[in-house]
Amino acid sequence: MIMVRIISYAEAIREALIEEMERDESVILLGEDIGVFGGVYKVTKGLYERFGSSRVIDTPISEDGFVGMAIGMAIMGLKPVVEVMYPDFLPNAANQIINFMAKIKYTTNDALSVPMVIRTTIIQGRCSGPDHSQVLIPIFMHIPGLQIIAPSNPYDAKGLLKSAIRSHKPTLFFEAASLYSTRGEVPPTEYLVPIGEAKIIKSGEDITLISFSTTVKPTLEAAEELEKEGIKCEVVDLRTLVPMDLNTIINSVRKTKRLVVVESSWPICGVGAEVLTSCLERGLEVKAFARVSPPHIPEPMSPALVKHYLVNKEKVISTVKKVMKFEY
Amino acid sequence: MSFISIPNDKIKSIYEKILRCRILEESLLKAYRDGYVPGTLHLGIGHEGCVVGVIEALERGDLVIGTHRSHCHALSMGMTPEEIISEVLGKKTGCCGGKAGTLHLSKPSINYLYSSSIVGSGIPIGVGVAYALKYLKRDNIVVVFVGDGAVNTGAFHEGLNLASIYDVPLLVVIENNWYAISVPIRKATRIEKLSLRANSYGIKGVTIDGMDPLEVYVNVKPLVDYVRREKEPVLVECIVYRFLGHHAGDVTQEYRSKEEVELWRKRDPLLLIEEEILKRNIMSREEMEVLKANVRDEMERALDYALKAPYPEVEDMFKNVW
Numbered sequence: 149m150i151m152v153r154i155i156s157y158a159e160a161i162r163e164a165l166i167e168e169m170e171r172d173e174s175v176i177l178l179g180e181d182i183g184v185f186g187g188v189y190k191v192t193k194g195l196y197e198r199f200g201s202s203r204v205i206d207t208p209i210s211e212d213g214f215v216g217m218a219i220g221m222a223i224m225g226l227k228p229v230v231e232v233m234y235p236d237f238l239p240n241a242a243n244q245i246i247n248f249m250a251k252i253k254y255t256t257n258d259a260l261s262v263p264m265v266i267r268t269t270i271i272q273g274r275c276s277g278p279d280h281s282q283v284l285i286p287i288f289m290h291i292p293g294l295q296i297i298a299p300s301n302p303y304d305a306k307g308l309l310k311s312a313i314r315s316h317k318p319t320l321f322f323e324a325a326s327l328y329s330t331r332g333e334v335p336p337t338e339y340l341v342p343i344g345e346a347k348i349i350k351s352g353e354d355i356t357l358i359s360f361s362t363t364v365k366p367t368l369e370a371a372e373e374l375e376k377e378g379i380k381c382e383v384v385d386l387r388t389l390v391p392m393d394l395n396t397i398i399n400s401v402r403k404t405k406r407l408v409v410v411e412s413s414w415p416i417c418g419v420g421a422e423v424l425t426s427c428l429e430r431g432l433e434v435k436a437f438a439r440v441s442p443p444h445i446p447e448p449m450s451p452a453l454v455k456h457y458l459v460n461k462e463k464v465i466s467t468v469k470k471v472m473k474f475e476y
Numbered sequence: 477m478s479f480i481s482i483p484n485d486k487i488k489s490i491y492e493k494i495l496r497c498r499i500l501e502e503s504l505l506k507a508y509r510d511g512y513v514p515g516t517l518h519l520g521i522g523h524e525g526c527v528v529g530v531i532e533a534l535e536r537g538d539l540v541i542g543t544h545r546s547h548c549h550a551l552s553m554g555m556t557p558e559e560i561i562s563e564v565l566g567k568k569t570g571c572c573g574g575k576a577g578t579l580h581l582s583k584p585s586i587n588y589l590y591s592s593s594i595v596g597s598g599i600p601i602g603v604g605v606a607y608a609l610k611y612l613k614r615d616n617i618v619v620v621f622v623g624d625g626a627v628n629t630g631a632f633h634e635g636l637n638l639a640s641i642y643d644v645p646l647l648v649v650i651e652n653n654w655y656a657i658s659v660p661i662r663k664a665t666r667i668e669k670l671s672l673r674a675n676s677y678g679i680k681g682v683t684i685d686g687m688d689p690l691e692v693y694v695n696v697k698p699l700v701d702y703v704r705r706e707k708e709p710v711l712v713e714c715i716v717y718r719f720l721g722h723h724a725g726d727v728t729q730e731y732r733s734k735e736e737v738e739l740w741r742k743r744d745p746l747l748l749i750e751e752e753i754l755k756r757n758i759m760s761r762e763e764m765e766v767l768k769a770n771v772r773d774e775m776e777r778a779l780d781y782a783l784k785a786p787y788p789e790v791e792d793m794f795k796n797v798w
Contacts, residue, residue, distance in 0.1 A: 212631055293798065
């Protein structure tokens with residue numbers, strides 16, 4: 149009998165942490181409120197009791213400090229996993245991330261490496277205003293040396309986090325806060341999901357839709373509706389932003405010749421710009437292209453505005469229809 | 477330990493290290509003026525009493541993180557002058573294969589971990605290193621050197637606070653040379669003794685005359701022991717003076733007077749220790765001259781080696797990014 153087990157995205161991440169901490173004593177967690185409180189998203193609930201205060205470290209509000217501290221632990225061979233509550237707090241630690249986490253291996257010519265993971269979130273549309281909502285992934289994609297992962301479902305979240313912890317590479321791991329309570333199938337036995345492999349979650353011949361993390365669901369829903377109207381979309385979940393799985397993208401676009409990238413980050417110098425450029429640079433014929441993303445403005449607080457700001461199924465559908473008619 | 481009770485061997489060892497630092501950096505300056513240094517060069521001539529005094533107080537296995545001005549730290553920890561000069565010149569034979577330069581010297585195998593060229597940022601990293609030492613049950617400490625320019629960074633505050641709450645074996649040494657490039661410390665903070673900052677974190681803070689290497693050694697040794705024993709961070713301020721400009725090209729130095737520099741030169745750490753050596757009859761003037769000639773030879777050979785050494789290959793550029 150095949151056992152099917154359904155757990156939430158948050159539980160899947162917690163399981164990944166527990167399994168890796170059981171397996172390897174050098175895995176240590178640190179971040180704000182992750183101890184007795186279990187983290188503001190409750191992902192680390194029970195870990196403090198299980199592993200103790202030396203391995204589940206509550207930090208003061210000091211992102212620059214504790215991200216730097218994790219780098220120091222990592223160059224000594226520990227494998228810290230840092231929780232940064234909001235991605236908007238990454239800029240507080242940007243000096244440590246950009247100048248040290250991403251570069252120490254290069255500057256020391258491999259004498260030191262930085263095997264650490266920063267877990268943070270994608271958290272939009274909660275009416276928290278412009279500095280508690282930003283998807284800053286493209287900023288960090290720009291920096292050589294960082295591995296960037298953003299899973300869209302419990303299975304990938306668990307398998308990718310475990311791979312990230314074992315990868316021995318500096319990693320930014322973006323968890324979709326809106327998906328923490330969503331449930332999905334996760335096997336009871338151990339498994340890993342390889343880093344750097346996108347997944348085709350729906351096959352189609354007419355157009356390629358690229359999505360990641362929170363944009364996977366509206367993209368897939370849009371594709372299903374479009375199919376009823378005869379437009380066959382191929383939907384790709386990138387899963388890893390850096391290194392990006394260009395092979396999967398290119399093979400799909402070679403077939404469809406039309407491309408829409410659905411991203412939660414802003415359009416300028418964003419994921420879509422990178423995906424299209426990568427296709428064109430390789431001589432691919434792209435008949436039409438468009439991005440679905442929030443407009444290039446800060447996320448407004450008001451519920452009356454934010455619903456127009458966010459990416460949704462309807463925007464994907466209307467963009468795809470436009471792109472299907474369009475030709476250069 | 478009192479000043480008087482420092483063994484002669486120790487004094488000799490401190491002297492030799494200071495001499496090597498001084499002559500290494502003079503060689504680097506010459507190479508810079510001759511046009512061989514491709515990038516920038518921050519020299520610590522005048523700081524050697526602090527640097528060597530602290531490093532001589534360490535035990536085997538203790539770790540050091542330096543700054544953008546750390547040729548002396550690396551040399552005193554055991555990096556070869558060939559590795560240092562090669563790195564400064566961007567040669568493949570450098571400690572980092574020529575990919576890092578003067579700003580990022582590193583050789584973990586001799587416990588010289590890294591140079592943090594972003595001012596202040598070495599402290600949080602040092603906290604993590606110290607946390608790891610404690611977690612791994614190693615009886616070692618880590619020393620993070622910073623300049624006076626670092627004390628007003630957020631990293632200084634966040635790092636020392638974290639060190640104090642996690643009780644980690646970290647010694648932070650401020651090389652206070654009075655100027656952050658051109659801005660005098662008196663214009664950058666109202667606090668007179670930078671070690672007073674320790675009060676904010678409930679930890680020990682001490683200010684030491686950093687020009688006198690033996691003064692540094694006798695004062696820092698018990699603090700090193702304390703950090704090791706108590707697993708508690710300590711903040712040390714060493715008052716030093718940078719005899720040259722902020723970088724080798726900073727020759728006009730509008731921010732200070734020649735008289736001020738001359739006054740400090742009278743307290744040159746090299747002179748102070750030579751006086752002490754003569755006073756104690758550890759070496760004669762002639763013996764010191766022989767030693768100096770030998771070190772000059774060593775550094776000349778090292779410079780020659782580095783000048784002749786190959787540059788990295790183009791394919792090296794793409795290695796060790798990920």
